[in-house]
Amino acid sequence: MEVFFSFLHENLLLIYLLAFSILLGIEVISKVPAVLHTPLMSGANAIHGVVLVGAIIVLFNARADDYLSLVLGFVAVVFGTLNVVGGFAVTDRMLEMFKKKKK
Amino acid sequence: MSATYLLDLLYLIASLTFVVGLKMLSHPDTARRGNQVAAVGMGLAVMGTLLFHPSADRDLGDVRTFKLLLLYAALAIGGMIGWLAAYRVKMTSMPQMVSLFNGLGGGCAALLAVAELKLQYDGAGHDPISTGAMVLVLFTMFFGSVSFTGSMLAYAKLEDLVKDSAITLPRHSAINMVLLAGILGLIGYITWGAGENGMMWGLILFGIALVYGFMFVAPIGGADMPVVISVLNSFTGLTAAAAGIIYDNLVMLVGGILVGASGSILTILMCKAMNRSIMNVLVGSFGGGGAAAAGKAAGDQTIKEVSLSDAAVLLNYSGSVVIVPGYGLAVAQAQKICKELDELLESNGVEVKYAIHPVAGRMPGHMNVLLAEADVPYPKLYDLEEANEIIAKSDVVIVVGANDVVNPAAKDDPSSPIYGMPVLEVWEAKNVIVMKRSMKSGYAGIENELFFHARTKMLFGDAKDTLQKLVNEVKSL
Incomplete structure (x- = not known):
């Protein structure tokens, strides 16, 4: 758990980028x-x-x-x-x- | 230093062009421009990397020249073959081509992962990577390899180079589960336990992943290849994204994730059009149960054949005709003659329209591309719902090389494997002419009641040949 949270903390921006890119990809294609x-x-x-x-x-x-x-x-x-x-x-x-x- | 900033800017622009390009690709009016926008962005990203990437200055003198030479040779070879292949391929073979290019992208990612793993174990001048990065390298290797061999097999299946049954083993899905478990175990072992032997185990993982890609696609029927290609397409997207994290490269990350996400959505849309779940497609149980259910439906029913001249008269003296093109039209390369018949009938005052099932051809939208190639005007093409309204009011429906998408069993036979799939309800028209090579069942391997329907008349023969004869008959009327 410790490892997970420190990973999350260190890569926060990256994870945000990942999440938004996924949503963007879905949004752009769905129509x-x-x-x-x-x-x-x-x-x-x-x-x-x-x-x-x-x-x-x-x-x-x-x-x-x-x-x-x-x-x-x-x-x-x-x-x-x-x-x-x-x-x-x-x-x-x-x-x-x-x-x-x-x- | 400033070169790195410039590179960052180029990557940012490229990432934006990918998003905008994809968005534009999803509207008919802007699609072509969208593709070009993304291509320009890609060009910027690649050029920027060649000129400004920090690793470009690693070596000096002869070594640098040698590596640059190698690099430009590779770019020239790949570019030339890619360009030629793309411009030589026939429009009917488009799905195969996409699969091939996709597989190469996956192969590229897998090789990149192998090289990165090697750097890792060489030690020299390279910081040991974190556990997370190691998992990403192995992940890239796994998915890239699966995408590579899987796409190659999908290509071979679509080109009819291999028979489905020839490459399926007994207990195939059990073997696949074992392989998958082995792969996951190896990824864990290399990351946490292998120590110095990691490179060797990494290569073993590479090998098993290649085999798994082949085994993964092997039992899936040829008709489902579009879905498989779409799945593998998003796999390659994910590997590009994972590689982007390894290299701390944002344009790879954004591009890869976009494709991964959009590819998944596209896969779901395709499955929806066939009324099936992705699991259903990938586990590949189609056809088996259907054959048994179909047996009793066929039997001793009789079909009515129609002669060419009768068919010509019927068409020429009707008010409205709807053409339902299927894969048979595509393989026979008959879209141009189809268009000729269309023009001929139109000039005789018959209204001609096209009904396009979402999965007609071998990929969603494939049939539209083929008809566009034959210059059939866009407004004459109707999609499923509109088409069914038009069909109900039309005098004659001609089904050219389509089968499963016009099967009434999808509407009224709950035991049929395609029950619930949206179909074109051609039997609602006053007359149906079905052009077909033979009485063989369609890609899904199930019997079609339509052929025995009271309003249906069969016209046997090769689609191109028959259409040509039909055109001649109408001309001579």
Whole structure:
């Protein structure tokens, strides 16, 4: 219990941020027409590609003689970039078609 | 120093674009702009990290150059493949593509966790992390791995590369429980008890988590893959958030949590549209009981077939036609010909509308995307409730490759596994033409009374082929 409260105290701002982000995520999504479910999932999919930022940091942090970490970082960056670029591009392609026929 | 401040500012802007982008994505008018806004934010976050992140200055001289080279090569490779894949993929294969990209994001998070764990046990120049951070690293590894292999399997299932039955073991769910318990136990052991051997156990955890991701998705039927992808999508979001806490990186935290939360909501919305609970989908008991219940319904009832020319006449001389497109239309790539038929009928004074079930196609909204691709005007598409009103007043309903979403059993057979699912009540129309490949049951594996209904006429054949012939028939009238 002691540990829990001290953890809570030390990370209070973080926990607030977490809680509000969760509520925000729910709030933003809850009123979506079914038409947009697929593009929305695809767009959200691209956004979690932000994990790429972490992969870049891993590669920066890896020591030059630590080949395993370099390889891990390299592959992680490739995966992350694929997620980001592919995710946004595919979403854009879907939504482009919505635009066209709306004119 | 000031570079760090600049980075903070970029991260703040990026986080805001994610929120605003998601918000805009949820309205048809602003959706595309929303996606672009989020993409720009992502660009800022990534560029900022490349240029201004404190760890970028760790090395000097040759080492730095080498690592930068490696980094830019990785970015170029990933970017190029991602771009090409996104622009090459057919619109019908969209769900698979989303699954693939999602899995790669999960894989990225898992690898990142492995690297972080390694740094931890290398010791050199790295502060030992707290218990909480260790749990987060292992959590990221677990969920990232599950998302990776799970999404890959979902991709394979949607591409029809694997058969559902081929990868399900006897006592599958029991094995899954054991694996899950093992994973949780390992996380506890590595955090509190493993000491120096933590790295080895960490790799074992990595391996088991990869297997678990595969096993988790294996017994779930192909029809439920959209829900699975949505679940895995929010998993990846959560791993991104956890990684954000590990690196004290707010943009990762906010982006990840947003996706985790919105992904969960989206999953619930999808399940609602199918009138099922998430547990029901994930435990994957669909179909089993239904097959037995369906047996007695089928039997010796007779169906009525209709010839192409009769169908053409029926369509051409009716006042209003409603088209119910299903996955069969999507796989046959028939949406363009469908649109052609629509135009032809319209030019002959027939009013044509589309009724879109929320789970038509393989993802909610998938059918809308496909019809949009064929330039079907947005106002002609009606969702479930409106569609049912229109159907009741229409002369002819054409069901193209849809099955479970037009099954009357959902309304009046309590023993049916889909009982209670909202369906398109096509049998309320004066005439129903069902285009179908064969009498095989739909994705849910249950019999459909509609085909034996007094007002139903069957038109067998490949959707694209049949529609093309139908167009020709109408032209020659």
